[in-house]
Amino acid sequence: MAAATACVSTGCCSITSAREGYGRQQQGSPSNAAAKSLSRSSFCGDKVAASLKAQAWLPATPKRQNAAMGPIQVSSVLAELDEALEDGTEEKARVDPRTVLSIILGGGAGTRLYPLTKRRAKPAVPIGGAYRLIDVPMSNCINSRINKVFILTQFNSTSLNRHLARTYNFGKINFGDGFVEVLAATQTPGDRGADWFQGTADAVRQYLWLFEDAKNKVVEDVVILSGDHLYRMDYMDFVQKHRDSGADITISCVPMDDSRASDYGLMKIDDEGRVLYFNEKPKGDALKSMQVDTTVLGLTPEEAAAKPYIASMGIYVFKKDVLLKLLRWRYPTANDFGSEIIPASAKEFNVQAYLFNDYWEDIGTIKSFFDANLALTSQPPQFSFYDATKPIFTSPRYLPPTKIEQCQVVDSIISHGCILKGCSVNHSIVGIRSRLQEGIVLKDTMMMGADFYQTEEEVAQLLKAGKIPLGVGENSRISNCIIDKNARIGKNVVIANTDNVQEASRPEEGFYIRTGVTVIEKNGIVKDGTVI
Incomplete structure (x- = not known):
């Protein structure tokens, strides 16, 4: 495309x-009627027979050793063609x-x-x-x-x-x-x-x-x-x-x-x-x-x-x-x-x-x-995006490679354009442009990433003003969670659902729980020190 x-x-x-995008149209073989009509034509001879054999509609015949053996008999060629057609060996039209x-x-x-x-x-x-x-x-x-x-x-x-x-x-x-x-x-x-x-x-x-x-x-x-x-x-x-x-x-x-x-x-x-x-x-x-x-x-x-x-x-x-x-x-x-x-x-x-x-x-x-997202981190996964012959296409974003500094990453997928510093990521997916700070532990989590970057200066200004930048703040521990795009999670946050709550809605606090999975909503803000 x-x-x-x-x-x-x-x-x-x-x-x-x-x-x-597309390969060329595949051509099917002619119908029985058309091929039989062709076989009765006065134009049938060596060239037609050779063409039919080349396309596997006739069995191959031995090459003539010399001219003394005489020309190919058209009648025998036509008989072979009729036999092949009657046997139904021709390929179905694609x-x-x-x-x-x-x-x-x-x-x-x-x-x-x-x-x-x-x-x-x-x-x-x-x-x-x-x-x-x-x-x-x-x-x-x-x-x-x-x-x-x-x-x-x-x-x-x-x-x-x-x-x-x-x-x-x-x-x-x-x-x-x-x-x-x-x-x-x-x-x-x-x-x-x-x-x-x-x-x-x-x-x-x-x-x-x-x-x-x-x-x-x-x-x-x-x-x-x-x-x-x-x-x-x-x-x-x-x-x-x-x-x-x-x-x-x-x-x-x-x-x-x-x-x-x-x-x-x-x-x-x-x-x-x-x-x-x-x-x-x-x-x-x-x-x-x-x-x-x-x-x-x-x-x-x-x-x-x-x-x-x-x-x-x-x-x-x-x-x-x-x-x-x-x-x-x-x-x-x-x-x-x-x-x-x-x-x-x-x-x-x-x-x-x-x-x-x-x-x-x-x-x-x-x-x-x-479950389907976390299953992508399995070895080997039941479904893989890593198939060069049948790729899954998406929007070209032209993002830089991910930067990883002093991190531990196990059985995870880290997408492009991310910045990870001194964190631990286990059995998780980290989406594009994600930012993970020092001391973070991310386990069994699907993080969708962000639609835009914040510069180091913008992050510093937000922190100085007591606000929360994009991504996950220092020393937060998150498990069994979906973090939607552009979410802002503060420092020292714990998301673990230790009480095994199955259903909850807290839109004013930026999260929901569905079938035991915590979901931080898009553009959601989770304040410093919050425990979910």
Whole structure:
């Protein structure tokens, strides 16, 4: 992409690398009818046969030793071609990425991630020290060569729009018919024109007219994505399986074991992978009834025995005409894909399951977000940003390397542009432009960093005036905590939640507690000597 940059933190410095967008279109082999027609043509001869063999549509024949052996018999070449075609050995046509449109749903209020979503949209929440959640589906689209992307937004979308404009700007380089466009919730004339987005399906419905626009005429399939998942996926393989199966709708799913299955919407499939029905977060006997033979989707017998359930990832591929029919005519009042459109469609449309047997995490809650971030520090992590072949892109910030002076850092990620002096960091993530002073102990903590620097003179003036600068002050001890951007934590602060409080809201003191995790809100101020 033009402005997109893959950022990798390496302890005390950062490495940025640019990557161009799209590979060339892969060409499929001709249809049986076309090839057979060609084989009957009077123009068939040595050149055509050689071309076909070079593309692996004909078996190779021994080279002629000398001219005395005579010319190749065209009839034998044609017979070999017919036999190859009848055996079905020709390769299936590959999906052209230009015929695929991606829609990323980013308009939810994000109540489960509050207070991280107090002033930003859910896809704009920082992750991994240097990225935002929206970078995950956007990078998957880029790495899958999908260059038509819409992002639907509604709540607190200012920072999300700014990040998208800075990072995924297609305007400076010609990407053909590719685009990245933000579609904000709007009000229009008409009976329902005054309504904001009522759900995921309604958000797409309100922009159906745009998906039929002239620039989208070549689109055959629409990929619906969520903005709050952490995973790395080749969407073109997803779409390829969708087309090969002849499905109207294909749902991406992950295998689940007994311990986690009841937390997700589960699917029941037949022996051909067709979805029969859904059950949302079943318990007890209802859970047992949702077991399926996951070897049908490609798992080994051992894997299938350990994970006998499949859970929807909330990622779908629709035939474009089917999507238009469902939203406009068949279910004009349905507001949600997962709970309304998809379960109802399984009764009358060909809905197939696509198995994604790799790391995937729904990080829509404070607890899951916190755990997924700290899991990045594991050795080796289940998900890694350190993949040069399929990078996660983000905004280029041009920050200097991190400076570390007399510190102890263990199993942690230190992003770029940080200043650490005489502190201890253990099993934590330290975000961009973070400042940690002497005597600090940071453990099991996700620190998002800051949007700007304060000079040494500014810091000295603030301290002299009895105010608190950005970052964490001297001799503070922090654990099991999320520190949002631009937070100011004073000296000798203790954040440990020793009383194991599960839920609390103290906005006047700059913090919340959600499922036992302390969250210092964005721009929050924690005074010197505070104990949480």
